[in-house]
Amino acid sequence: MPEPAAANALVLDRPEVIVVDIEGTLSSTWYVRDELYPYSRKRFTSYFEEYSHKPEVARARRQIIEMAGLDSSATAEDLTGVLEAWMDEGEMPAPLRTMHALIWQEGFAAGEFVSPFFDDAIPALRTWSEQSIPVFIFSNGTLPAQRAWFSHSPEGNLIPLIKGHFSLESAGSKHEVSSFRNITHDVAEALGKPREKFLFFSDQVEALDAARQAGWDTVGVRRPGDQFYDAGVGDHPEIQRLNQVRFIRRYASR
Template sequence: MGSLTVPACVSTVLLDIEGTTTPITFVKEILFPYIQDNVKEYLQDHWQEEECQEDVQHLRLQAEKDKELEGFVPIPVNEAEIQQIIQGVVDNVHWQMLLDRKTTALKQLQGHMWRAAYASGQVKGEVYADVAPALRKWKEAGIKLYIFSSGSIEAQKLLFGYSIEGALLELFHGHFDTTVGPKVQSESYRKIADHIGCSTESILFLTDITKEAKAAKEAGMNVAVVVRPGNAALTDEEKASYPLVNSFEQITLHPVQ
């Protein structure tokens, strides 16, 4: 695993987050536990706000769809006591998170809670030490920077807007989440290139997941697999199939003329 010199045609870098710019443990050990520990207090503090009521309504609609699932946790109707409803929402959220569900209703509430946590300084986005210096260097060289993550665009912006390295959000030209398509399908990467307005050949995609690297490569992108502590181990075949880096410092990009 050594230095990686990228073709001179590359003018854009597309970045995954978990395991690439940010430790996987940040989501599992910081963000998710924050929701579990604080959802009741958040609901009590924001109950009268329209946004909170919309979040609860969406969770209630999701609960209606989930009635047949094992262990289903209902949410009381509006006629019930407020504290009873709140406890129902808390229990439902904990149940969904225990099953590692990614429902839109759950993600919406989580996003609003994280927004409040970042803004208050209770949470700061983690990035590896090599990330911010490299992003600034690439930006100065005229490279355009984008994110493609399974996390929502709002969650992406919060992480980089309130990072341990300060406000990094201004370094990025744009953000993509899975509304553009699954990260393991090559068509998603073609759509991203079309949206950016460049060829797939002019994009370097950095990820820790070889299935994502394979999809991006099939779409015509340059790829490199980022190897970080705590990431899933790679097979010998995977190691032989893709360029590997364990720091952004190892990546050399040509300045855009």
């Protein structure tokens, strides 16, 4: 059953495609910072030592050595030191994202985590699916990390509700107009024909601005207490809960 309508409804033209950010929109940004990042920190060294044979780990090792100027004989502790320094500086280069994803996947699979969602998020995903609106995810997290997140929700595996995933590696930065144009192209290929009316939900005004410049409709999601709440969403339509949005048809179906 659809979630009951929320107060202060935002009525929009029905989109052909919905694209949703994760952190700050479907789930709290604080969970990643307070739970997942510390989990990775504790396991970087042992993961390098135990899984050095994995292609993804070997590639991350080579990238860290090159980017940090380490000797080719760098130890697991040396590699961990670089990753931790990047985290302390707020940087998120590719090898750090890779190592986070690998470690989090293992944690989710072992039952150490259940991905938290805001209480209106999963009902919204189900409602959009029931309305036959394709839903895609666009997040900075790697594709494996995204799939682990949606596979281990409080309501089980949500992957069937999602048509596809986009990441920094596959589409580009959420702050770049070109990234949203890349997604427009890739969604057309995934769905078999072009789509023109995209709707993007995010808590970050820079991402919303880029999406709008690419010709998409946008909705800013401001979750009280979450990381980017005080920054606001600029002049984009604003909601606090996804069930505030209601769609109507004002254009001919294609």
